[in-house]
Amino acid sequence: MHRALQINEVLTMILRSYGDCCQQRTMSAILAATCRTFSEPASDVLWEALPRLEPLLRCIPDEEFARPAPSQGWRRFLKHAARVKSLVIDGVDADEVNERLPTLLTLRSRSEVGILPNLRKLAVRHSFLGLEPAEEPSPHDLHFFLFLGHKLESVRLQTCDEDSFHLVYQLAISCPRLRYLDVPQFPKGAARIIRCFSALEELDCDEPPIDVDVLEGLAYLPSLRRLSVTLPYDFRGVGTRATRDKMFPALQKLEVGNVQDLRHLLYLLRSIRSPDLHELSVYLSSCHADESSGTIHQTFNMLTKFPKLRRLTIRGFSATIDTPFPPRAILCLHHLEEICFEVGGLTMASQRLADLARGCPKLRRFTAYSSDQPGWPLEVLESFAEHFPELEYLHTRLDTCNAPTVGPPSACTLTPVCLRLEESPLKEEHWEQVAGYISLIYPHASFKFDPLWDEEDLRDTDKNALRWRQVARVVARASSAGA
Incomplete structure (x- = not known):
């Protein structure tokens, strides 16, 4: 071991020798309690990521919090609270929060940086927020704001129903640095404040179809790089011709679910201004399209506006796209590294593999099959070996x-x-x-x-x-x- 290593670097090497996270936490607790040399860095590791809130709540002293000279017990609590960077709040924490609520409210009101001043990641499980929609916010919903802070960058909510506007509102006013948000759905009225998340870079909102007004608000966020949403059943696009040149300016990765009609995907792709889109994943739901409609041709042609596209996935086991594979427009995506088509109706045209190899020379992962159409002849493997000699993954029928x-x-x-x-x-x-x-x-x-x-x-x-x-x-x- 090199003599120039810092104490925290030595500790990191020790903990890495324990592959299991539980063993690492156990060793950190032992070192924090028994070794003066490793006490501080081991305590930092031990408190950095809390799987529950309860250990921190147990450290709250019985005496009243007083400023500017808090007691030794309060100084110890504040020191531990400042170490927390990642936290999961579960339903089992609810009783402890209720019991300590007056103290927590006092502490929150007297602190300029919040109870957890260095918190970066927060996950709140449905057992804490409540399982069923209610006419009035549950007490635990109202306690949610206690743990928010200006440094919070990632929030994952397992429950957020259409009546939970106050949850999103609290995030908007309390977390100006929020970069990642995972919510099952946006509540009613959220479109009014969605543009407040100006630093948001990633959003997961997959369960019910997203409201068009919310999607339009997201389209104007200047930093949004990754978006995962479910489209409404009657989707007709967002914005107008005059505003589309300002929509989704930084989008790099798009995951779209519940596409009932290829035209819905076409409308969405038209709205994307970003030239840096490099990953597109689409799930088709009961979608049926054929060459005669012209929609297939228009939709795939729209992909050519994204020359940096590297990964393209189109799935839908109950959907059919009656077209030869690969579509001609795909040949213009010269940076494509991974392609995945798992839909019905595809006609496997092996004679197009040479064209695909010339158009997409960087292709390394290939998935294409249609369960309702005949597969390629076995000899097509020779064509893959000839035209894609550096292929790393092949999934087909x-x-x-x-x-x-x-x-x-x-x-x-x-x-x-x-x-x-x-x-x-x-x-x-x-x-x-x-x-x-x-x-x-x-x-x-x-x-x-x-x-x-x-x-x-x-x-x-x-x-x-x-x-x-x-x-x-x-x-x-x-x-x-x-x-």
Whole structure:
């Protein structure tokens, strides 16, 4: 160990030797209580991230708080409170908060920086805020403001119903540095104050469809980089033609759920001004579109306004997009590194793989299959090896009803690739030939399977997936032998 290391650096090295977080907290508590050298840095680590509020509340002394010369007990409490940077408030803390409420209110009113002056991350579970919507705010809802502060950057609320306007209001006036917010839904009236979150960079609001007025308010936030929302059923876009050049100016990552119609996605993409969008994830819900409507062409063409797009995901197991894959517009996304299409109606056009390779030379992860359409012929793996020799992940559906052709493949690659092919139908009499064929094309391949199913479950439920596991073992043995 280097002699120039600081005490806190030595402590960090000691704690890293304990992989489990509980063991690290236990060791920090032991060092804080028994070792004078490590007492202060170990206490900092011990109090930095609290899984509950109760340990801190237990430190509140019985005597009244007095300024400017608090007692030794109060100085100890304030020192511990200043160490807290991350806090989870649970329902089991509610009784303690009620018991200490007069003291907490006094302390909050006399402090310029709040009870927890250095708190950065706060998570409030539904058991503290209440499970059911109420006509009046619950007492615990009203206690929420006690733990807010000017340095708070991340807030996660497990419950925020349509009547919880006061929760969002308290965040708006108390947390000017808030950068991350996770709420199940925005309450009624939140659109009036949403622009107060001028520092907000990330938002998760996934459960009910978001109100259009709230979404429009979010569109004007200057720092919003990541947005995850569920669209309304009758979505027609936000803003007007005159205001769209000011909307979503910094957006980099967009996750959209509950897209009932491709036109809804089209309206939203039109509203995005940011040229730096690099990740788009869309979940289609009961959406059906065909080439004749023109919507598919318009929607995918809209993607070309985001030349820095690196990851594109479109999912929807009950949705259909009747179009050849890959769509022509995708070929213009030259920085694309990952593509995922899991929808019905796709026609797998293997002759377009060469075009895709030329248009997207950085592609490393590829997922595309349609459960209601025939898969690619098995020989398409040779095309993948030829056109995407550096591919790292391939998830698709193959037509393996026929045995592979005899003879060496036309292309192969030594790049280690992860394959997921278990949705492909595989006959009992062909699996050994398929395994040998794959090991020739991808001699260093590994396989990925659904983690929810093990082999014992598959013996009686899914013989096809079981055969693919046999293929994986054969390919792994061939890879080990070749090494």
